[in-house]
Amino acid sequence: MTGYLRLSSWIYARLVSVYPEDLRRDFGADMALVFADDLAAARRAEGLIGITHVWWCALREVLTIALPCQRTNPRILVPVASFAVNAMILGAELVFALHHPPSGAGPYKPLLTDAIRTVVLWPSVATALIALAISRTSTRGSITSLQLVSPSRERQRGL
Amino acid sequence: MSKVDLPLPPAAFFILFALAEGDKHGYAILQEARKLSDNAFQIGPATLYTTIQRLLESNRIKETPGPERGDSRRRYYRLTSVGRAALNSELVRMEAMVRKSKAMRLRFAESSS
Numbered sequence: 001m002t003g004y005l006r007l008s009s010w011i012y013a014r015l016v017s018v019y020p021e022d023l024r025r026d027f028g029a030d031m032a033l034v035f036a037d038d039l040a041a042a043r044r045a046e047g048l049i050g051i052t053h054v055w056w057c058a059l060r061e062v063l064t065i066a067l068p069c070q071r072t073n074p075r076i077l078v079p080v081a082s083f084a085v086n087a088m089i090l091g092a093e094l095v096f097a098l099h100h101p102p103s104g105a106g107p108y109k110p111l112l113t114d115a116i117r118t119v120v121l122w123p124s125v126a127t128a129l130i131a132l133a134i135s136r137t138s139t140r141g142s143i144t145s146l147q148l149v150s151p152s153r154e155r156q157r158g159l
Numbered sequence: 160m161s162k163v164d165l166p167l168p169p170a171a172f173f174i175l176f177a178l179a180e181g182d183k184h185g186y187a188i189l190q191e192a193r194k195l196s197d198n199a200f201q202i203g204p205a206t207l208y209t210t211i212q213r214l215l216e217s218n219r220i221k222e223t224p225g226p227e228r229g230d231s232r233r234r235y236y237r238l239t240s241v242g243r244a245a246l247n248s249e250l251v252r253m254e255a256m257v258r259k260s261k262a263m264r265l266r267f268a269e270s271s272s
Contacts, residue, residue, distance in 0.1 A: 019205060027208035030185050033232060034204040037186045054203075061205035 005043065008051070009036045012058060018066040018080050052091045059084040059091075082128030089124075167249045170210040173200055175219065175238060175246040182223050184233035185211070211236065219245055 012035045016028045023031075035058060042050030062084045070077045167175070170192075177183060177191035189207055192200060214220045219242030225235040238246070 023205075023209060023212060026212065029232075030234060031204040031208050034185045034189060034207065038189065038204070057201055057203040058205070061203045065205045065209060 002043075004051075005036070005039055008039055008055070012036075015058070015062055015066070015080070018062060018070060018076060020066075020069045049095060052095050056088060056091050059088050079128055082124060086124045086128060165249055165252050167245060168210070169200055170202060170206050171214060171219075172246070172249055173202070174207070174210055174214060175242050175249075178220060178236060178238040178242070179246060182225070182235045182237045184225065184230070184235050186233075188236065214242065217241070 009032065013032045016024055016031055019028070019031075035054070039051060039054045042054045044050075046053070062080065067077060067081055067084075070080070166172075173192035173195060174188055176195050177188045180191075183191060185204075185207060188211075189202060189204075192202055211220065215222070215236075218239055220236045221239050223235050223237040225231075225233060229235070
């Protein structure tokens with residue numbers, strides 16, 4: 001298995017954790033296995049376009065199946081939705097670029113895809129990373145632990 | 160025969176259809192469903208297993224031991240009699256719709272001429 005297939009499988013295995021608990025518990029490993037098989041077959045048949053297509057399908061399912069179950073959990077909803085949408089934009093851009101390769105000669109002409117990348121994509125990726133960082137901080141963070149731990153600690157300290 | 164809710168959702172229909180010819184594991188079902196729909200029906204792992212979960216709950220398919228030399232990581236599924244009846248009902252419904260649409264086209268052709 002090549003590096004990016006392994007990376008893709010690793011990312012998908014993380015995304016499985018967003019799905020409803022019963023589906024994840026009963027079929028999580030099978031989902032990851034089917035995704036890996038599908039990705040490898042798509043790579044053999046169509047190369048990068050095949051890989052992009054499999055990812056597009058997987059991310060669409062994250063948006064339509066997994067995230068509606070996370071409506072009440074913004075700490076998961078925000079970063080995963082941002083990641084899925086950004087990755088889908090990136091995939092569409094990649095497929096577009098593969099179908100319309102830029103000509104080597106001539107001056108640089110900005111394309112609509114360049115504008116999307118500059119104005120929408122990278123700021124969105126940054127937003128997603130920030131949201132993820134915030135969610136991780138708040139999960140491990142001081143507010144929750146203080147609320148839970150402080151009373152006993154205060155009693156221990158005799159305050 | 161128990162009453163079947165028709166039409167079946169596309170994912171359920173293609174999974175039952177894919178299992179009609181024999182036991183299959185998840186990825187084989189996925190491939191067969193695509194083949195049966197001429198790649199028109201794109202299904203991913205989450206849709207596949209969400210539907211498999213529902214079909215198991217409604218007793219339309221059941222888990223079955225795989226072949227002896229099969230991949231031990233994979234789970235195999237088999238169509239039950241309830242599932243086969245549901246698939247047959249859906250195919251009969253589709254056939255009737257096709258018959259009706261053909262009859263209507265004939266009528267349209269007659270009226271336009």
